[in-house]
Amino acid sequence: MSHCEELAGDILLCLDNALTGQELEDFRAHLAVCANCWERLEEELALSSLLRKARPLYLAPQPLRARVAAAAEQISARAPLSDRSGRTRMQKLSRWPGDFTRPALSWKLLAAITLVLILTLVFIPGALQRVRAKDYVEAATAIHRTYRDGTLPLQCRSRSSEVVTDWFAGKTSFHVQLPTSKFVPKGKTVYWLTGARLVSYKGKPAALVAYETPTEKISLLVASEKSVVVAGGEEVRSGNLTFHYQSEANFEVITWTNHGLAYALVSSLAGSPQHSCLVCHQNMADQKLVEH
Amino acid sequence: MDVIFPSGNRYILSQTLDEVFDGLYGYAMVLSRDPTEAEDLVQETCVRAIQAIENLRPDGNVKSWLFTILRNIWLNQLRQQRTAPKMVELDVDESSADIAVEPSKDPHALYVSKVEREQVREAIQQLSEEFREIIVLREYGELSYQELASVLGCPAGTVMSRLGRARSKLRSLLSGSLYTPDRQAKGAAE
Numbered sequence: 001m002s003h004c005e006e007l008a009g010d011i012l013l014c015l016d017n018a019l020t021g022q023e024l025e026d027f028r029a030h031l032a033v034c035a036n037c038w039e040r041l042e043e044e045l046a047l048s049s050l051l052r053k054a055r056p057l058y059l060a061p062q063p064l065r066a067r068v069a070a071a072a073e074q075i076s077a078r079a080p081l082s083d084r085s086g087r088t089r090m091q092k093l094s095r096w097p098g099d100f101t102r103p104a105l106s107w108k109l110l111a112a113i114t115l116v117l118i119l120t121l122v123f124i125p126g127a128l129q130r131v132r133a134k135d136y137v138e139a140a141t142a143i144h145r146t147y148r149d150g151t152l153p154l155q156c157r158s159r160s161s162e163v164v165t166d167w168f169a170g171k172t173s174f175h176v177q178l179p180t181s182k183f184v185p186k187g188k189t190v191y192w193l194t195g196a197r198l199v200s201y202k203g204k205p206a207a208l209v210a211y212e213t214p215t216e217k218i219s220l221l222v223a224s225e226k227s228v229v230v231a232g233g234e235e236v237r238s239g240n241l242t243f244h245y246q247s248e249a250n251f252e253v254i255t256w257t258n259h260g261l262a263y264a265l266v267s268s269l270a271g272s273p274q275h276s277c278l279v280c281h282q283n284m285a286d287q288k289l290v291e292h
Numbered sequence: 293m294d295v296i297f298p299s300g301n302r303y304i305l306s307q308t309l310d311e312v313f314d315g316l317y318g319y320a321m322v323l324s325r326d327p328t329e330a331e332d333l334v335q336e337t338c339v340r341a342i343q344a345i346e347n348l349r350p351d352g353n354v355k356s357w358l359f360t361i362l363r364n365i366w367l368n369q370l371r372q373q374r375t376a377p378k379m380v381e382l383d384v385d386e387s388s389a390d391i392a393v394e395p396s397k398d399p400h401a402l403y404v405s406k407v408e409r410e411q412v413r414e415a416i417q418q419l420s421e422e423f424r425e426i427i428v429l430r431e432y433g434e435l436s437y438q439e440l441a442s443v444l445g446c447p448a449g450t451v452m453s454r455l456g457r458a459r460s461k462l463r464s465l466l467s468g469s470l471y472t473p474d475r476q477a478k479g480a481a482e
Contacts, residue, residue, distance in 0.1 A: 008456055009452050009453075009456070012452060012455060012456060012459075043463060044459065044463075047459060047462065047463050047466065048431075050408065050412065050466060050469055051412060051427075051431045052431075053405065053408055053409075054405075054408055054409040054412035054413070055431075055432060056314040056315070056318060056432060057318040057321075057322075057409070057412065057413060057416070057428065057431075057432045058314065058317050058318040058321045058330075059314055059317075060313050060314050060316070060317035060334065061317075061327075061331065064317070064331045064334060064335065065313065067331075067335055068309075068334070068335055068338045068339075071335065071338065071339050071342075072338070072339075072342050075339070075342055075343060146304050151304050151352065151353075151354065152304055152307070153353065153355075153436075155434065198311070199307060200307055200310050200311070
């Protein structure tokens with residue numbers, strides 16, 4: 001088998017940005033001297049581009065989505081009442097993809113709950129804000145837990161912020177621009193980018209950016225500020241930004257808004273708000289901002 | 293007992309269904325080549341997934357699990373059809389399938405996009421069943437090589453070589469629509 005044939009698999013891996021380290025260096029070195037493989041790579045890139053432009057190849061009909069949602073609702077109705085955990089699951093699923101859930105509670109109980117909610121929202125200033133802010137924090141922790149447990153795999157794996165920024169292009173209603181990768185001396189890396197994926201928040205695509213430290217997985221949920229309220233927790237100001245620190249379901253969550261986007265950083269890094277920032281930002285120029 | 297159900301699984305199923313619904317339908321279309329049959333396949337897949345969510349392992353991959361369910365339903369149907377008397381051979385008619393469009397594009401871009409999509413669909417339908425399946429799962433289901441190996445029930449090495457051959461065949465079928473920098477340069481020189 002020729003060297004070019006041996007590298008045929010590497011061309012596919014290269015298309016997916018899955019070649020790293022020495023393998024990537026070897027592949028680049030071969031491309032520099034092999035016109036055939038270079039041409040083959042260009043052809044594969046052109047094919048991938050054309051196939052991507054044809055996405056989605058088929059669009060699922062709306063009536064099918066409705067039928068599936070109705071089926072989920074039927075399964076929910078059939079679930080035995082004694083199986084409370086199962087019923088909760090089915091109710092949650094039956095919300096997909098639209099409003100097909102019928103209330104499982106009696107109308108009297110619902111009316112009472114509604115009245116209490118209205119009174120709470122009317123008489124306690126900012127209650128609605130806090131409820132909406134809590135919703136974003138809960139969503140961010142639920143997403144982080146599933147990512148950390150490995151049940152929410154990354155769709156783009158790369159340590160390059162440029163690659164991840166390019167991957168998000170056109171996938172969300174807002175522009176996701178990660179800070180350009182900066183050189184960090186060997187041995188000084190405290191955390192690093194691992195990749196990204198799309199998630200859904202309030203039915204709209206949101207961005208999940210994943211980072212790691214030697215011991216910890218960290219996730220950053222980014223959504224449009226239009227659908228999010230950021231509030232509550234312990235507030236820490238840094239420059240023009242206000243960070244909200246809170247604990248949720250055994251995770252530490254920091255939320256903030258900037259340039260029309262809402263961010264939620266979730267990790268298990270315990271400690272004071274300032275300390276948790278310094279874990280990652282200890283070598284950066286903004287350290288003084290964080291310390292104050 | 294709540295512990296048998298890993299926290300976050302119900303969330304991940306609804307998220308994944310949101311994400312892969314078009315991909316599942318595309319895979320069903322490619323397998324069945326019939327919109328009605330494809331809809332039935334997707335609906336049955338979703339129903340079985342919802343019913344079986346309690347049995348999902350905490351480390352299970354929901355996306356490849358959904359595609360595997362769909363594939364198994366299809367293979368079971370094929371087995372049943374083989375044993376039953378064959379009545380009618382249906383023509384492939386995809387006209388009733390929804391055309392995927394992006395509303396933000398201008399009419400010309402929409403037209404170009406539609407033409408390209410039609411070319412891609414036609415080329416994919418000309419592939420053998422084995423190649424068709426792997427291309428659609430990879431490019432439109434966006435499954436990783438490991439996920440492909442799991443759905444197709446073969447080693448990752450086989451996935452890579454089959455995908456390489458499928459792409460090679462597809463490249464030749466779509467050669468008129470592919471523009472590489474090299475070809476563009478040659479065209480400009482001529």
